[in-house]
Amino acid sequence: MTQAKKGDKVQVNYKGYLDDGTIFDSSEGKKPLDVVLGSGTVIPGFDAALVGMEVGSRKTVKIPMDDAYGKHNxxxxxxxxxxxxxxxxxxxxxxxxxxxxxxxxxxxxxxxxxxxxxxxxxANPPLSGKDLTFDLELVAIA
The missing domain is CATH 2.40.10.330 (Thrombin, subunit H)
Structure with missing residues (x-):
């Protein structure tokens, strides 16, 4: 099976939550998120987690704040x-x-x-200073 790589346009379903279990964002009930891997349109840790995934695969990834929105400034x-x-x-x-x-x-x-x-x-991003966890499902590679 084909694995997602840098430059690929992918579609992903996701649920993001904080360490206390609070869900801060989700694609549930919406169209999957379109991402061009390596384009910088999503946080680095989210992008990196998608690389190597195959269509239909799922995983949970914990993204430290430095690979998300950074430390609170x-x-x-x-x-x-x-x-x-x-x-x-x-x-x-x-x-x-x-x-x-x-x-x-x-x-x-x-x-x-x-x-x-x-x-x-x-003026910090609301999720700065926080480690994030995402449940990911790769839906398509274009």
Whole structure:
């Protein structure tokens, strides 16, 4: 049987979960995920786990944070004075926002704390600092 290799377009069903069993993403009830192996469109550990799989094969793989979204970077946590946010914005902990970065790019952030004077924003990917586990099923190699 043919094994998936770098450059192949593959379709994969997956379920991703954290060490505590919380499911953070799944293809269940959706079309399989299309991935071109080696293209950088998915996290490195997910990509590497698909290489060598055959159509119809399944496996479970644990991906350490360094091969997923990396370590949590304290430099991406910022305190913004409340007087610098739009007056119509009523931030709440857990709220997702987009803010302008230093070079004018948009950054996705999450409100992680509120004080009397500041709103604390985290621009790290939500899964940074976490080891991830995936159940994988290779559906097709194109």
């Amino acid at each position: 304290a430099e991406l946590v910022m305190q913004v004075p409340k007087d610098q946010i739009p007056p119509d914005l009523k931030p709440e902990i857990g709220q997702k926002l987009q803010v302008g970065g230093a070079a004018g790019e948009l950054m996705a952030v999450e409100v992680i704390d509120l004080t009397d004077d500041f709103i604390v924003l985290d």
